[in-house]
Amino acid sequence: MGDGVQWMVGAVTSSGWMLDVHFARGIDAEELAVRMGARREAAAGPMTDAETEDLDVDGYPGRGPGSAVVRVGEHAGWAFAVLYGRYHDRLGEVSRDGVEAVHYHHNSEHPPTTVLYARDGRTVCGYGLGEERVRWGEERDRFLPDLVAAGILNPDGDTYRETGDYDRVERKRLGLAVFEERLGLSLPRTVLTEDRLPVYAVMGSPADDFEEISSWAGADGRPLPDRRLGLIPAGLRRDYERATAPRWRERGAHHRVAVPTLRAEAVLKAPGPGTEH
Numbered sequence: 001m002g003d004g005v006q007w008m009v010g011a012v013t014s015s016g017w018m019l020d021v022h023f024a025r026g027i028d029a030e031e032l033a034v035r036m037g038a039r040r041e042a043a044a045g046p047m048t049d050a051e052t053e054d055l056d057v058d059g060y061p062g063r064g065p066g067s068a069v070v071r072v073g074e075h076a077g078w079a080f081a082v083l084y085g086r087y088h089d090r091l092g093e094v095s096r097d098g099v100e101a102v103h104y105h106h107n108s109e110h111p112p113t114t115v116l117y118a119r120d121g122r123t124v125c126g127y128g129l130g131e132e133r134v135r136w137g138e139e140r141d142r143f144l145p146d147l148v149a150a151g152i153l154n155p156d157g158d159t160y161r162e163t164g165d166y167d168r169v170e171r172k173r174l175g176l177a178v179f180e181e182r183l184g185l186s187l188p189r190t191v192l193t194e195d196r197l198p199v200y201a202v203m204g205s206p207a208d209d210f211e212e213i214s215s216w217a218g219a220d221g222r223p224l225p226d227r228r229l230g231l232i233p234a235g236l237r238r239d240y241e242r243a244t245a246p247r248w249r250e251r252g253a254h255h256r257v258a259v260p261t262l263r264a265e266a267v268l269k270a271p272g273p274g275t276e277h
Contacts (some may be wrong), residue, residue: 003189004180008104009129009172011115013084013192017072017108020083020088022070023185026099029072029114029198032079036070036090047071049082049192052199054234055226057085064100067204067231071197076186086165086203098123102185104176113172115179117142131159146178199229207232208252213240 012019024032032041049071059066087105095101096119106113112128116136127136132147135157147153151161152174158214162171179185188195207213210225213232217224217240225232 005185005187006103006173006176006177006261007189008106008187009169009176009206010106011192012108013082014053015084019104019192020087021187022081022083022094023102023104023182024079024081024094024099025077025101027079029074029079029081032081032094033070033072033198033200035066035094035096035200036081036088037082037202038070039230041259042230043200044226045071045159046086048196050192052084055084055199055229055231057233058204058234058237063097067172067200067201067234069199069229069231071191072200073191073195073197073261075188076184078185078187078189080187082191082197083201083202084237088203090202091116091118091123091185092121095119100183101180102183115176117179117183119154122226123224125174130168132175133160143178144224146182147175150174157204165266171221173184203230204231211239216240 001116008021022036024035027035030038030040030043036249052069052071052263055069057069066086068088068158069200070083072079075082089103090103091101091103093169096104098120101118103116103118104113104120105115114126114128114129114221116122116126118137122139125135125139125142127131127135132152135141136142141157144153147157148161149205152171152243153159154161191197207230209231210230213236214224214227217236222239225236
């Protein structure tokens with residue numbers, strides 16, 4: 001099975017705070033990207049995790065145009081898509097037509113890390129790592145025997161086996177191990193280090209004003225955005241709006257905030273079921 005997925009606990013992408021991965025069994029990597037919002041045959045790259053920083057995607061809800069990309073691949077019988085940018089839960093769409101899917105979402109600024117399993121367009125089961133007594137899905141107790149066997153929960157499903165001091169990272173690893181063992185889930189560690197994978201835009205592409213901003217960038221001597229990916233980098237859009245809107249300063253006087261990008265701001269996760277922030 002290779003590297004499994006337990007190593008993902010606490011791991012982050014080049015963003016420095018997030019690791020968001022959709023897995024799918026029954027479709028290939030491009031189909032996974034398409035179900036997440038990409039245009040077919042519109043891959044750019046390949047790129048490493050570190051190289052995605054140059055895409056300057058905007059990952060902050062409510063500010064800027066909003067964009068997200070995925071790096072995709074296949075491993076151990078699963079297609080996978082690592083997300084960069086705006087929070088983008090597509091579990092229902094990914095799992096339609098009998099496909100099995102898992103969504104792992106870790107955001108260090110908005111715990112808990114959540115893991116959800118779906119099939120045929122419905123959420124089967126899932127929970128937050130470290131919050132396993134709050135379980136979701138049509139079969140919320142499907143993995144309860146495994147959580148009991150792992151020493152996380154008591155058989156009642158509502159109380160924890162350990163109530164005193166314990167290794168929280170180890171507890172989360174054990175919770176994720178249930179998905180690894182039950183589903184044969186695996187992801188290579190090299191995905192976050194050296195692997196060069198195809199990149200697809202899944203949100204914010206194609207931008208309606210792509211041609212307009214590209215023309216302005218070319219005339220101003222700026223690097224042109226990637227035409228195949230179809231994304232307008234958040235920084236380029238900000239500069240374009242400043243340069244072309246005569247009253248930009250007045251408009252921004254009430255709430256002048258620079259558009260955050262993955263290099264500077266955290267991706268805010270919409271609260272999941274049963275989760276409070």
